[in-house]
Amino acid sequence: MVLVNSNYKFNIDYASNFKDDFESSYSINESELKLKMKYYLDEKHTFNYGINSKFYMVSPGKIYPSNRESLIEELSIPKERGLETAFYFEDSFEISDKFLLNAGLRYSFYTAFGPASVNTYEENAPKNDETITGSEIFKSGEVIKTYGGPEVRISGRYFLTPTFSTKVSYNNTYQYIHTLSNNTTAAPTDTYRLSGSFIKPQRAAQYALGFFKNLANNVYEISLEGYYKTSENLLDYKVGADLFLNENIETEVLQGEGKAYGAELLLKKRTGNLNGYIGYTYSRSFIKLAGGFPAETVNNGEFFPTNFDKPHDLSAVLNYKLTQRFSFSANFVYQTGRPVTYPIGKYNFNNAEYVLYSDRNQFRIPDYYRLDLSFNVEGNHKIEKFAHSFWNISVYNVLGRNNPYSVFFVTDNGEVKAYQSSIFSIPIPTITYNFRF
Incomplete structure (x- = not known):
C-alpha cells in the first residue's frame, strides 16, 4: 500500500514603473492511495492487480496587488475538486521463450464534487456571457458530474533472433485533468x-x-518505433479567447477530435569510455474543432496543427571518460518551432479598426536548439573514504541561443508590433560539489 501527496504551485511576480504591480498563481494538489498486489500463477503467468484512488484539488488561479500602491484588484477563481478511482488487472503471459504477451484492463471512475456554482445556459445556443440563464449551487461534497470507462492495454514482444525483436501494442486512456x-x-x-x-x-x-536490434555483443542498440493516435474531447479554445482568470472558462474553450502519428529512430552505445545516444523523431499532431455554431468552429472545421506539433526533434547525448577521475559530457537538442497564429492585416468596421489574424496555427515560432556541456572531476579513488565526492562544472546553453518561449503582439499607436519572450537566453555556468555515501 502506498500513500502519495504532491503539491505544485506556480507563481508570477510582476513589477513595473506603473501602479499595476501584481502577483498571480495557480496550484494543483493531488493525494493518491495505491494498493498493488501480485500473484504468480505458474512460470507462464504473473498477475498484477489492485486499486488506486486519487483526489484532485485545483486552484485555477488568483491575482492580487503586490504592494499598497498597486491599482490591481484581487480576484480568485474558485477551487475545483474531483476523485478518480480505478481498478485494474494485468496478466504477463510468457507464451514461449520468444513470445511475451501482456494484457490488462483498467476501469476508472471520476466524480466532480462541490462546493461549486455551475452556470446554466440557453438551449440550442452557443455558451457565452450573454446566454447564461442562471446558476446551480452544489454544496460541499455534493456530486456535480460523473464519468468513467474501460481502459484496455495489450502488448506483445517477439524475438526473431536472440538480438532482434519486434513489439506491438495498443492502449486507450481517459484523462480527467486538463x-x-x-x-x-x-x-x-x-x-x-x-x-x-x-x-x-x-x-x-x-x-x-517497434523493432529493436542489439549489435556487437550488446554494445550498440538500434531501434525504430512508430505510432498512430486518435483522440476525443481534445481541449482547445475559441478565436480571441480570454483564458486568464476567467471564472466562466466554458464560454472560451472547445473540445474536438485529434489525431497524431510519428516515428523515432534511436541509436545507443551502452558501454565503453565513449557512450551515449542519438535520436531523431518525426511526429505530427492535429486537431479538428467543428462545433454546432460559427463561434465554436475553428479553421472552417478542418484539421490543423495543435500547439504541440513539432515535426522534427533531434537529440544527442555524449559521455566520454578521459581518465578514472575526469569525464566530459555534452547534450544537444533541436526542435521545430511550435505553431502560432499571427496578425496578417487590419480592417475597418463601423468606423473602428480591427486586427485580422491568420488561420489558427498557420505560422511557427523560430526553431529551438540548445547545447549543454559539463565536466566532472572525481575524488581520489585510491583512498578509502566514508563519503565519495566530485566536482561538476556545467554550462547550460553554451551557444547563447535566444530560444523564444512565446511570440506576442502589442498595438502601439495603431501599429501592431511583434515581441518574443525567452527563458535562459544566455550561457549559464554552474559549479557543484557533490557527496555520495
Missing part, C-alpha cells in the same frame, strides 16, 4: 481545469509498432 495554455502572451499563462459539467474527459487510443 491544461490550457496561451502562448501568445509575454509570460506563461497556463491554467489547469478538471472535468466537470462542461469539460468532458479526454479519451485517446494509441497503436504502436
Whole structure:
C-alpha cells in the first residue's frame, strides 16, 4: 500500500514603473492511495492487480496587488475538486521463450464534487456571457458530474533472433485533468481545469509498432518505433479567447477530435569510455474543432496543427571518460518551432479598426536548439573514504541561443508590433560539489 501527496504551485511576480504591480498563481494538489498486489500463477503467468484512488484539488488561479500602491484588484477563481478511482488487472503471459504477451484492463471512475456554482445556459445556443440563464449551487461534497470507462492495454514482444525483436501494442486512456495554455502572451499563462459539467474527459487510443536490434555483443542498440493516435474531447479554445482568470472558462474553450502519428529512430552505445545516444523523431499532431455554431468552429472545421506539433526533434547525448577521475559530457537538442497564429492585416468596421489574424496555427515560432556541456572531476579513488565526492562544472546553453518561449503582439499607436519572450537566453555556468555515501 502506498500513500502519495504532491503539491505544485506556480507563481508570477510582476513589477513595473506603473501602479499595476501584481502577483498571480495557480496550484494543483493531488493525494493518491495505491494498493498493488501480485500473484504468480505458474512460470507462464504473473498477475498484477489492485486499486488506486486519487483526489484532485485545483486552484485555477488568483491575482492580487503586490504592494499598497498597486491599482490591481484581487480576484480568485474558485477551487475545483474531483476523485478518480480505478481498478485494474494485468496478466504477463510468457507464451514461449520468444513470445511475451501482456494484457490488462483498467476501469476508472471520476466524480466532480462541490462546493461549486455551475452556470446554466440557453438551449440550442452557443455558451457565452450573454446566454447564461442562471446558476446551480452544489454544496460541499455534493456530486456535480460523473464519468468513467474501460481502459484496455495489450502488448506483445517477439524475438526473431536472440538480438532482434519486434513489439506491438495498443492502449486507450481517459484523462480527467486538463491544461490550457496561451502562448501568445509575454509570460506563461497556463491554467489547469478538471472535468466537470462542461469539460468532458479526454479519451485517446494509441497503436504502436517497434523493432529493436542489439549489435556487437550488446554494445550498440538500434531501434525504430512508430505510432498512430486518435483522440476525443481534445481541449482547445475559441478565436480571441480570454483564458486568464476567467471564472466562466466554458464560454472560451472547445473540445474536438485529434489525431497524431510519428516515428523515432534511436541509436545507443551502452558501454565503453565513449557512450551515449542519438535520436531523431518525426511526429505530427492535429486537431479538428467543428462545433454546432460559427463561434465554436475553428479553421472552417478542418484539421490543423495543435500547439504541440513539432515535426522534427533531434537529440544527442555524449559521455566520454578521459581518465578514472575526469569525464566530459555534452547534450544537444533541436526542435521545430511550435505553431502560432499571427496578425496578417487590419480592417475597418463601423468606423473602428480591427486586427485580422491568420488561420489558427498557420505560422511557427523560430526553431529551438540548445547545447549543454559539463565536466566532472572525481575524488581520489585510491583512498578509502566514508563519503565519495566530485566536482561538476556545467554550462547550460553554451551557444547563447535566444530560444523564444512565446511570440506576442502589442498595438502601439495603431501599429501592431511583434515581441518574443525567452527563458535562459544566455550561457549559464554552474559549479557543484557533490557527496555520495
